[in-house]
Amino acid sequence: MPINKKIKVKIKLPFIGEIESSWQPDENDEKAAWELYVELITRISIVELKSDEGLLREALSSLYSIFAITREILKKHGASIARFKDESSISFGYLAIAVLNTVLRPVLAKWHPLLLDYESKKTKDMSLVEHEKLWDKNQELRTELNKVRHIMVEYAEILAEVAKVPLLIVDSFMCIVLNNINTNYLTN
8 A cells, every 4th residue: 555645755865866756655664664763873884983983894693684584575575665656766776776786785885895804804803993094095995984974964865754753863962962952951
């Protein structure tokens, strides 16, 4: 059964360019969107990885895991989520595969081997964090991950709309705002 409203999808993907279309998701799309949305918003793919935070290896591994998760969701919900409905040129399946193949795959294909090569040179007396900080490509990869993050946030926003849920993405700015609200509430 179709969801009553059509949504407007607009996202810019590498190699493809801007995708802009209307999409009338059905109940199966809604369920699949919710499942993938939860996975995306709870990973580093959506949260900024600042220069003094986290491990690059963990960030790449988290992005890589989105492949298996997406495959499972596609298989679980069947071919209907890959079909275009009405006059739409968008489907859950099309969008999911486009993001995997144009956003995540190129980044992972380039950076996984480069980081692995650098990691193999770590001495036993140095922590992983310190070793990564010394990598001459550290900031370059962090910049690339941030570009990916911006696209993944747009993707998550589309999924939230399809799943009919409010945006649950809490960024650094929102953390400051919420902290101020809590501080004011506790002091009054």
